[in-house]
Each structure stands twice: as structure tokens, then as C-alpha cells.
Amino acid sequence: MIVQDMMNKQPVTARPETTIMETLLTLRKHRIRHLPIIVDDGSLAGIISDRDLRDASPSIFDAADHADKFERPVSEIMVRDVITAHPLDFAEDLLSIFYEHQIGCIPVLEQEKLVGVITERDMLYTLIQLTGAHQPSSHLEVKVENIAGQLADVASLIKKFKININSVLVYPSKQDDSQKILVLRIGTMNPYRIASELRQNGYDVIWPQEPEVGQ
Structure with missing residues (x-):
């Protein structure tokens, strides 16, 4: 699966001059945690997260005395060195990037223009798929x-x-480098006859385990 098949193609964005307060309200309104910051031509200027905003915002006990901080432009606190992807990147490559x-x-950029975003939630759903x-x-x-040929042989038995x-x-098997584990989802609710x-x-079937005698 490639990025363009799982990304959000209409992401909510902000501009560098957007205030910190406006950015906070946008995140809350759309129930999102990240906001790409773009300029007039659609190029990416940076990204801001709810964590960045929390770190930059005054304590709730001091908010009244520092209200001016919420009027600062988000460009002052956004992350400028942003890790990006291309629409034709593979899902498994992005999984490694998220983890590392x-x-x-x-x-997600194409010809240096923002065309979408992909989040860890999107990746989790992709993994489910x-x-x-x-x-x-x-x-x-x-x-x-x-x-x-091992996978083909196992598939041939299931085909029957x-x-x-x-x-x-x-x-790979953790116990033996000369072995691998095949994990299959098969279209039946009763895998025991195939096992x-x-x-x-x-074949060494790890799961499902053999029913105990008498069950």
C-alpha cells in the first residue's frame, strides 16, 4: 500500500501569521493534534503539534497575566525541520519513520507542495487492513x-x-535463524481442520494449538 491511498487529502492547515490562540482553537475544533503550516503557494513552512502549543503557552494560573503570549504568531514556535513523505512512498517505510x-x-509533499498528511492513527488503521x-x-x-517455496506449499494445502x-x-523465528513464521488470516472462523x-x-503449527484430548 502506498501513501496516497491512506493519507488525508484535505488536511486542515494554518499560516505562519496565525496566532497561537487561533491555532489552539483550530486543533480543538477539528479534534486533531497536528497542523501543517503553509504559505501562499502551498509550500510547507513548518508543522505545529498540540504538545508544542502546550509547551509555549503560559500556565493556566498565569494565563491572565500573559494573554499577549497567545497573540504571538505560530511561526515563532512551529517546527521548521519537518520530516515529510511523498504520495508514492510505501506504508511499511513510513512505519519505520514513525517508530524511529x-x-x-x-x-505529504508533491513537487514541494502539501497534498496531504498521514498520522499514526492512519498508520494503525493501515496495519489493521x-x-x-x-x-x-x-x-x-x-x-x-x-x-x-514454503509459503506456496502452505497456501496450496489451504486451497484444498x-x-x-x-x-x-x-x-524470522527468534529461536532459529533458519526458520520463519508465516502469519496468515484465513477466511474461516474454524481454523482447526486446516491446522x-x-x-x-x-508442518509446525504454532496457532491454533491442538485441542486437548476430550475437548
């Missing part, structure tokens, strides 16, 4: 050798049951 830089919003967890399905985990595979994730078939064919 501990940020909550990334403006990529894993297939938003559809009625079951979770299946299979440990396989780290050699070509005429059940769709909604999503597939692959990650049984896989075990009969020699």
Missing part, C-alpha cells in the same frame, strides 16, 4: 524452513479447503 523518530504526523484483522477471519501461524487467505505476514491438515503434512 517518535512522531505523530508526517506531511494489511493484516486483514478488519474482516471476519481466523489467525493461523506456521513455522517453516527459511527456503523458497476452498478458503481464501486474507493476508500474509512473514517474520490439522498442516500438521499431518509435517
Whole structure:
């Protein structure tokens, strides 16, 4: 999945001369936590977050004595060195950026103009879609050798049951570098018969676990 398929294409924005108070009210009105700051030609000048505004605002106990601080332009406190993305960037690349830089919003630029924003909430929903967890399905985990063709072989066994595979994730085994874990979401609420078939064919099925005798 690429950024343009999951970004907000009509982001709320502010201008550098917008006051801190106006920016606060905009965030509250739209229930958002980040606001890109743009100039006349649509170029990105910076970004401001609710945390930046809290840090720059006077204490509620001193607000009356420092009301003038709320009239300062947001350009005085906005972040100017902004991490950005392109509409054709891949979702998994942005996941790494969000994690490594501990940020909550990334403006999306095309030809240096703001065309959208993507937030950590957008990324979380994208992860839900990529894993297939938003559809009625079951979770299946299979440990396989780290050699070509293992995923195709497992999929072939599942195909015998005429059940769709909604999503597939692959990650290395923590115990053995020569093995990988296949994590599949399959289109059935009863994965046990598929798990049984896989075990009969020699696969190490991590989940679902085998029912105890008598159950």
C-alpha cells in the first residue's frame, strides 16, 4: 500500500501569521493534534503539534497575566525541520519513520507542495487492513524452513479447503535463524481442520494449538 491511498487529502492547515490562540482553537475544533503550516503557494513552512502549543503557552494560573503570549504568531514556535513523505512512498517505510523518530504526523509533499498528511492513527488503521484483522477471519501461524517455496506449499494445502487467505505476514523465528513464521488470516472462523491438515503434512503449527484430548 502506498501513501496516497491512506493519507488525508484535505488536511486542515494554518499560516505562519496565525496566532497561537487561533491555532489552539483550530486543533480543538477539528479534534486533531497536528497542523501543517503553509504559505501562499502551498509550500510547507513548518508543522505545529498540540504538545508544542502546550509547551509555549503560559500556565493556566498565569494565563491572565500573559494573554499577549497567545497573540504571538505560530511561526515563532512551529517546527521548521519537518520530516515529510511523498504520495508514492510505501506504508511499511513510513512505519519505520514513525517508530524511529517518535512522531505523530508526517506531511505529504508533491513537487514541494502539501497534498496531504498521514498520522499514526492512519498508520494503525493501515496495519489493521494489511493484516486483514478488519474482516471476519481466523489467525493461523506456521513455522517453516527459511527456503523458497514454503509459503506456496502452505497456501496450496489451504486451497484444498476452498478458503481464501486474507493476508500474509512473514517474520524470522527468534529461536532459529533458519526458520520463519508465516502469519496468515484465513477466511474461516474454524481454523482447526486446516491446522490439522498442516500438521499431518509435517508442518509446525504454532496457532491454533491442538485441542486437548476430550475437548
